[in-house]
Amino acid sequence: MKKTLFILIMTLGNLSAGPIKDMATNNPDGMMNYIHTADYPTLLQFVQDAYAEHLAAPDDAILQYVWTLAINEADLTKQIPLATDFSLSQGDLAMKQLGARAIWLATLQGATPTPTQKEQAITKLKAQLSALTTPSQEAFQVALYTSNALLVLGDDAGLDALLTSKEDVSNYRAKDNWTPTSTATVFQTLATQYTQLGNDPNTANNDVEKTTAAFYRRAKERRDQNKEVKALQPLVNLDQIKK
């Protein structure tokens, strides 16, 4: 038993010491086990190393696969901190989108970040939203996912940003029959309806329904505070960030 443990430790030691490409090529099964059993700091370091190797050799097919594989194989409790500490910390829009999306999706799936993890995620998401100034399709997608992530984390900045999309707001107002000054009860009812739809076994994993429920929960909070359901101090304007 001791011998087996020693061999395992030696294997992990060798894995973490060598380049990721070598790990993936020479011992793929060991690498998969490593990803599945690593604690959070170790996994974060692995993802950072794998991504750094990918950037150094962007055309390498294996390296393109490994870091996404590692993110995907992380369990739900690690998804929000991993997105915050890794994806949202990268400079390119694709990674920012990936991070915001991971936070949004993990929250919808029931992840329960610690108060510190949640605060760190919200702070980075807000900074990311404020930094989007140049219109493009990519920037719009980042803004959309970031707003959704903030929305489901319970931050008003997500609602405020989503309310800048005139077409979406117009469509939802027409579909669900509300105005910026509808009563809190109206929004509570809509939140309940969309929550039920999102949790319906026939529409399970319906992320849009669950997100719309969060939209109306935040809107209800606005009306409880006697504020209108319209963009007040948005960190980004979705209509303007489109290209």
Added chain:
Amino acid sequence: MVSFKLAGTDTWTSMNWTWTATGPNGETINGPTGAGKTEWKIADGDQDTAVDWVKWKPGKWKIKVQIGTITTEFEQEIAIRTEQYFCFGTIPVESEPTAGVLQRIIDQWACPDILGTLLRVPGGGVNNPAGDHFIPKDEPNRVYTIHRLLNATRNLDPVPQLKAEKGLDEACGLDPYKHYRFFAGCQFKFKVKDNKLTAKPEFVPDSKADLVGFTPTPCSQSNGMAGVIGQKDTESGKVKGPDGTSEAKSGDTEFSYLSKNRVGSFGQSGWKVISGHDMPWVFLRFRFETKDDGLIDTRFSNGASNNPNGPDATKDYSLVPTIYVYRRYYDLPSSQWKLQQIQKLDEQRRPFMSIGAPISGADYVLP
């Protein structure tokens, strides 16, 4: 719905109004007449509000308004607006033919072992006869593993997730990591004379999409946290003339809008190693004619194209993936956006596996 009115005349309800319009060939259309008719609202009132627009001959019209004894005229250019269409390509699950396939291959390419197996593919490990993940160089085993590549990265059924109220730039609510390999949409406005373009067609604002999706990490669709983004061709998202290659221009009688993508480099690499063929592109070409109906003219009935590089003269879509084409329209009576499925083009995987250019010096080339 279209309406004409004169600014600042809303309160002129006691006056008698007479509206007429004269077309480019002298034809006349009579509008409302009577006291307080301050607006000419054009809506046919039937249920199909998707086509509830002005159906006048394109060109310059003169709108004449008589208010009491005063007559005023203004010009109105009537152009054509196509319907709004979108399409998306999705990989469904297909049955995997197992006749002649080694049990070892079936085990190694099953979830979740396929995650580690795939790491051996780009380096050519699966082509090494001495390796423990060698794929026999025969059609059954190679076809099976390609099926597994696709099935393990399948998309979730996108149709139940479509939201008419979500715009094209939000892929009508579809998720690029879960639901589609590509999503494209368009609506154009254009001016014509004698059924020919007088200028390049323009996109209607907020009615353009040219999105490439991700290849999900195998066996992970239920969480879908990450994936590898697909590759978009430089010609994708462009508006072309009737030959499909040059830009649409004045004088053309039809134009098109192409979406063309393929899997990212990891998928391309694996495809080449296993099949011995280059990775084909996947595509759909929206076609419109300049006759004044604004309906899509893509040649669906001609079948899928065997060309790995894009549409040919008569065939507008690729063998893979399964492609859905929809119309999105605003329904006035209910004040809601609605969707209508136009086509579902089922993928044809087996021929797709062999249409790419053979890789020079490949260990094995799938027939």
